[in-house]
Amino acid sequence: MIDHLNWAATAVFIGFFLLVTVLGFVAAHWKRGDLNDLNEWGLGGRRFGAWVSWFLIGGDLYTAYTVIAVPSVLYAVGAYGFFAVPYTIIIYPLLYLTFPRLWAVAHRKNYLTASDYVLGRYGNRWLELAVAFTGILATMPYIALQLVGMERVIEALGFEGRGLMSHLPLTVAFVILALYTYRSGLRAPAMIAFVKDIMIYIFVIAAIVVIPAKLGGYGAIFDAAGAALAKKAALSGSKAAAGLLLTPKQIVPFITLAFGSGLAVLMYPHAMTGMLSARSGNTIRINAVALPAYSVMLALIALMGYMALAVGVHVKNPQDAVPHLILSVFPDWFVGFCFAAIAIGALVPAAIMSIGAANTFTRNIWKPFIHPAMNAQEEAVIAKLMSLIVKVGALAFILFVPTKFALDLQLLGGMWMAQIFPAVIFGLYTRWFNGWALLAGWAAGMVIGTWLAWTPAAWVPVHNVFGSSFAVYNGITAFLANVLVAAVLSALLPNTARDDTRAEDYADLPDAQLAE
Amino acid sequence: MKYLLLTLPSLATLLVPFYNVAEPRLFGFPFFYWFLIVLIPLSSLVTYLVYKGEKR
Numbered sequence: 197m198i199d200h201l202n203w204a205a206t207a208v209f210i211g212f213f214l215l216v217t218v219l220g221f222v223a224a225h226w227k228r229g230d231l232n233d234l235n236e237w238g239l240g241g242r243r244f245g246a247w248v249s250w251f252l253i254g255g256d257l258y259t260a261y262t263v264i265a266v267p268s269v270l271y272a273v274g275a276y277g278f279f280a281v282p283y284t285i286i287i288y289p290l291l292y293l294t295f296p297r298l299w300a301v302a303h304r305k306n307y308l309t310a311s312d313y314v315l316g317r318y319g320n321r322w323l324e325l326a327v328a329f330t331g332i333l334a335t336m337p338y339i340a341l342q343l344v345g346m347e348r349v350i351e352a353l354g355f356e357g358r359g360l361m362s363h364l365p366l367t368v369a370f371v372i373l374a375l376y377t378y379r380s381g382l383r384a385p386a387m388i389a390f391v392k393d394i395m396i397y398i399f400v401i402a403a404i405v406v407i408p409a410k411l412g413g414y415g416a417i418f419d420a421a422g423a424a425l426a427k428k429a430a431l432s433g434s435k436a437a438a439g440l441l442l443t444p445k446q447i448v449p450f451i452t453l454a455f456g457s458g459l460a461v462l463m464y465p466h467a468m469t470g471m472l473s474a475r476s477g478n479t480i481r482i483n484a485v486a487l488p489a490y491s492v493m494l495a496l497i498a499l500m501g502y503m504a505l506a507v508g509v510h511v512k513n514p515q516d517a518v519p520h521l522i523l524s525v526f527p528d529w530f531v532g533f534c535f536a537a538i539a540i541g542a543l544v545p546a547a548i549m550s551i552g553a554a555n556t557f558t559r560n561i562w563k564p565f566i567h568p569a570m571n572a573q574e575e576a577v578i579a580k581l582m583s584l585i586v587k588v589g590a591l592a593f594i595l596f597v598p599t600k601f602a603l604d605l606q607l608l609g610g611m612w613m614a615q616i617f618p619a620v621i622f623g624l625y626t627r628w629f630n631g632w633a634l635l636a637g638w639a640a641g642m643v644i645g646t647w648l649a650w651t652p653a654a655w656v657p658v659h660n661v662f663g664s665s666f667a668v669y670n671g672i673t674a675f676l677a678n679v680l681v682a683a684v685l686s687a688l689l690p691n692t693a694r695d696d697t698r699a700e701d702y703a704d705l706p707d708a709q710l711a712e
Numbered sequence: 713m714k715y716l717l718l719t720l721p722s723l724a725t726l727l728v729p730f731y732n733v734a735e736p737r738l739f740g741f742p743f744f745y746w747f748l749i750v751l752i753p754l755s756s757l758v759t760y761l762v763y764k765g766e767k768r
Binding site: 288495 | 714715718719721722725726728729732733734737739740741742744745748749751752753755756758759760762763
């Protein structure tokens with residue numbers, strides 16, 4: 197099982213892993229609060245300033261998705277995988293415009309989740325349930341993607357195993373994660389996010405300086421990758437489109453993947469958690485300016501797919517491209533460091549995602565539908581248990597659902613997640629939509645999207661619509677159907693349900709009212 | 713006005729046929745890649761200017 201283990205790399209890897217584990221438990225004492233209160237456990241007491249929020253939000257937006265999944269698509273297909281860059285360009289203006297309004301109303305009305313807000317806005321508990329369910333459902337494949345990332349680096353360390361044994365190190369790592377999340381809540385990933393980001397920055401800077409220097413510059417990398425991709429395309433009898441530029445048929449999927457992912461990403465429960473734990477609406481605005489620094493990194497990390505091609509990495513599983521690139525260019529101890537950075541980079545978002553999903557489950561499913569008289573302590577207990585259950589669910593996902601591209605897991609989650617966009621974001625501006633109409637639109641979007649995505653062999657992210665010659669991201673197709681249904685029904689149905697919010701609740705709070 | 717300014721960078725990403733070309737290269741990067749990468753700080757700059765404008 198460990199005959200081919202890279203001992204030096206493994207020692208460094210385990211060392212860093214232990215460091216963040218200690219941090220995860222120590223975090224319980226940071227900015228001390230009562231961890232038996234859901235507000236404290238699940239939102240860190242809403243006291244995180246711009247710096248902590250930057251690390252926290254960045255930590256959950258840039259994950260194994262960035263370091264493993266996106267480069268693997270560039271490695272296998274080329275330019276198509278670069279859709280992740282326009283995707284990250286779209287997010288931040290959207291964040292800047294919409295989330296300070298959501299933060300303001302959430303702060304005034306003590307909303308912790310998107311579903312809380314939707315219930316207050318539309319007075320429709322079934323819409324609330326739909327939003328909560330979507331968040332929890334979509335979180336599982338996204339956490340599963342993190343697990344794929346961790347497993348790739350653990351395997352690249354030389355750990356081999358058969359059957360369930362092959363998942364042993366991953367399971368151990370995950371149990372530790374589950375325990376300190378259980379104890380420290382959001383404070384644990386917030387504290388670890390500092391370490392993770394610094395490690396990832398070191399790894400990335402080393403990679404984007406050292407590897408091009410070895411290979412003769414970026415021009416040489418692009419040339420070599422272009423040649424390798426052209427050879428792949430030729431070998432497949434030009435059935436598979438691969439290259440440094442998009443083929444005409446890839447243009448529409450490229451841009452719809454970018455826009456669809458952009459609509460979805462801020463809707464995830466963990467993104468809400470990250471944003472609502474900020475200290476003020478302005479903290480969010482400052483972050484909308486500062487977070488693109490991560491996007492530049494994402495673009496450069498994506499190009500590691502090409503570096504792997506240029507170095508001549510040959511792997512069957514494209515997800516192994518980056519780990520094997522690291523193995524082939526860096527000394528063992530630094531390999532251990534980079535792999536630890538990637539693994540911790542997967543742990544932080546997995547923790548934040550499970551907390552986000554747990555908050556939502558507790559507030560919007562358990563409390564309203566099962567045990568309405570619950571107090572803050574009982575809420576925290578349920579949320580802690582749920583954070584464990586979501587993680588187990590994600591672990592099951594990876595053990596039983598094989599995927600060629602880990603990226604497709606994220607795109608599946610995104611397709612679902614985009615379906616709550618109309619209820620949440622349109623609602624920040626207008627109450628014209630009827631709650632039942634939004635629910636019908638949501639149902640239409642979920643059914644159409646899932647139906648398009650499902651094939652017996654695997655989940656597919658894009659689909660040709662109405663026999664057209666180009667494919668569109670399912671998330672966009674479903675979103676359009678969703679909005680159409682919601683709009684038509686809203687025009688027809690009387691809109692008399694209760695609205696707990698008033699126009700002035702969406703405005704920024706006066707500075708004096710903001711907590712220190 | 714603020715909404716128009718903030719959507720500009722996103723609209724630029726829609727111009728795929730315009731930037732889906734190899735030349736001109738910059739530091740070895742084909743145009744497709746460096747155009748999108750340069751758009752990131754530009755987008756951040758636009759957001760910053762809107763923020764400053766609102767603060768006043």
